[in-house]
Amino acid sequence: TAPPNIILFMTDDQDVTAHSLDYMPRLKKLFRQEGMEFLNFYVPTGLCCPSRATILRGQFCHNTKIFDNGDLTNATYQSGAWNKFVDEGLEEETIATMLQNVGYETALVGKYLNGYMGPNAAAHVPPGFDHWMAMLRLYFYGPVFSENGEKVELNNTVY
Numbered sequence: 001t002a003p004p005n006i007i008l009f010m011t012d013d014q015d016v017t018a019h020s021l022d023y024m025p026r027l028k029k030l031f032r033q034e035g036m037e038f039l040n041f042y043v044p045t046g047l048c049c050p051s052r053a054t055i056l057r058g059q060f061c062h063n064t065k066i067f068d069n070g071d072l073t074n075a076t077y078q079s080g081a082w083n084k085f086v087d088e089g090l091e092e093e094t095i096a097t098m099l100q101n102v103g104y105e106t107a108l109v110g111k112y113l114n115g116y117m118g119p120n121a122a123a124h125v126p127p128g129f130d131h132w133m134a135m136l137r138l139y140f141y142g143p144v145f146s147e148n149g150e151k152v153e154l155n156n157t158v159y
Contacts, residue, residue, distance in 0.1 A: 006104070010052060012048050044061070045060070047068060047069060049068065049070065049115070052111075056096070058095065065084070065088060066079075068080040069081055070083070070084065070114060082112065082121075083115055086124075091126040097128035098128075099128070105130050106129050107129060110135060111135050116134060122149065123149050124146070125146065125149045132149070133145050136151065142155060
């Protein structure tokens with residue numbers, strides 16, 4: 001029998017008390033009304049990059065050493081962000097590599113890690129992903145992606 005399909009959605013900054021999903025009606029409909037909502041949960045690190053690193057690795061931030069988002073230019077990456085994740089060798093074993101090793105087809109679409117940007121980022125596709133479309137610049141209109149290692153700039157069409 002075939003293994004079950006796994007789809008993992010990661011979104012940032014969803015706050016029940018701030019009613020953030022009220023501003024994203026499609027996401028609210030798909031996830032809360034037609035999907036699943038966890039009413040009792042724990043967030044290991046309530047910050048973007050450390051939390052994403054934890055999800056990718058299955059380790060808390062004291063193990064990954066990704067403690068924050070780094071800075072916007074990624075010049076001081078010592079405490080967090082994509083460059084540190086790569087430098088620490090953390091991409092070599094993630095949920096993607098483990099799933100791929102047992103025969104799953106894997107993909108990432110959207111935001112990867114804070115700091116995944118810059119002139120050489122587009123060519124970098126982490127191990128473990130069969131399909132890759134990660135945002136390089138987080139713009140609402142005209143976003144820029146790395147699509148399987150190639151830089152792709154989308155037009156200003158609103159979808």
